[in-house]
Amino acid sequence: MSHQEIHRSHRIGWLRAAVLGANDGIVSTASLIIGVAAASASQQSILLAGIAGLVAGAMSMAAGEYVSVSSQADTEKADIAIEKRSLKDNYESEKIELADIYQDRGLDADLARQVAEQLMEHDALGAHIRDDIGLADSQSARPLQAALSSASMFTLGAALPLIVAWLTPGSTLISLVASSSLLFLAMLGALAAKVGGASVLKGAARVTFWGALAMALTAVVGNLFGVVA
Template sequence: MVHQEKHRSHRSGWLRAAVLGANDGIVSTSSLIIGVAAASVSQSEVLLAGIAGLVAGAMSMAAGEYVSVCSQADAEKADLEIEKRSLSENYSAEKKELALIYQQRGLNPELAHQVAEALMAHDALAAHARDDIGLAEISQAKPLTAAISSALTFTLGAALPLLIAYLVPIADLIYYESFFSLIFLAFLGAVSARAGGAPILKAAARVTFWGALAMVLTASVGFIFGIST
């Protein structure tokens, strides 16, 4: 029988990105709506600000994600090129380097050398990518996919507070908006914690705290500037 435990951190990459996008969408849009509403403007102005915030935020997420995935991929590619060249010019020195790494991880010198030799005979570049550079796998980064999915998850998150701003009369908007946005955030935190196998209550409390802080700050800005104008 093969023993195989489930590791949830494998899927943490895309999950983290999706939760981050939705979380950003909820926090920034609800704070924006609360801030503008606190300055006592009309419902259509609040909605306009919310929609502008959604578009700006989604584009900013897409651009940020695209640039970050691209530069990460560039850096990995450059590292692999250096490693590839070094392997073709200095195979035995690279083997010693790898053996030394395994020795530092606890193998005795003889075994470390055997392991380095075997792994490099199998796939020298992969062995160095993993154990020398520290790349978990030679990644197939997709900047455009990452950009689109973060823009989408941000938009999904932002749609919730925007919907509240559309449905609730402006007089009560601040209270409903904060209440429901915090519920959305707590729910999102709980779902992501559950999917990631982390403590649910702690994760929910964490996102709710930061969301509440953002809302209090923008509400204060709205009140201060709303009075002065």
């Protein structure tokens, strides 16, 4: 009976963008709401600032992810083009290079050469992309997927503190937005760690810490500006 292991590395691309988007949505919007509320603004002004932050943040996340991952994709394409030219002009040298890679990984010289020959006969470019450049299909750059994932998760994350602020007028707004947002962050960190196979407690703790720090700092700034005004 064959044993199949469950790996999680294929989730790296979308998981990173989704967690970053949701985390940024919660932290930035909650911090914005708390900062404006600490300046003694009206609930209407607080909600308007939060909505503006949601729209601007979602578009910024989408654009940032798309540009960043597109640059990564361009670099990958350039490296693949170099490999194509090298295989066309120096096929035997590329075979030796691949054999050397396998030998460095622990194969003896004869076996490394045989593996390199067989793999290159089957798919020379694929073998070099995978073992020479170090690119895997599961980790290849997907700009549109990253942009959509990040923007949608930012919107979802930002909507959570906004809903709390909308439902909580008055003096309890800051405390309820802060506490609920920290709870959301802890749940997000734990979920991301669970999906990625990491420590749930560490995942929850690190996002909660940075979220609390951001909210505290914006509350101080908002309070200072409120006093000055």
